Amino acid sequence: MADAATEVDTKAALATAANEARGLAMDSIAAAHSGHMGLPLGCAEVGAVLYGSQVSIMQHIFFVFLLFATACA
Numbered sequence: 001m002a003d004a005a006t007e008v009d010t011k012a013a014l015a016t017a018a019n020e021a022r023g024l025a026m027d028s029i030a031a032a033h034s035g036h037m038g039l040p041l042g043c044a045e046v047g048a049v050l051y052g053s054q055v056s057i058m059q060h061i062f063f064v065f066l067l068f069a070t071a072c073a
Contacts, residue, residue, distance in 0.1 A: 018048040028070045040069040
């Protein structure tokens, strides 16, 4: 039972992280007056999952992903 609650909390946290990444991407693209929001918005879940559950050693990789995704947009 505790595992199910932990899994739900983890999924909620990853969803929140993905939404925050989307917001940061939209703000940075709007501030630059250039770019397309497709990649940052579409890949936010990928970055959140990589950061939240797969990449525990290099925690800064998610922010590098955001910078890369925003630069490519």
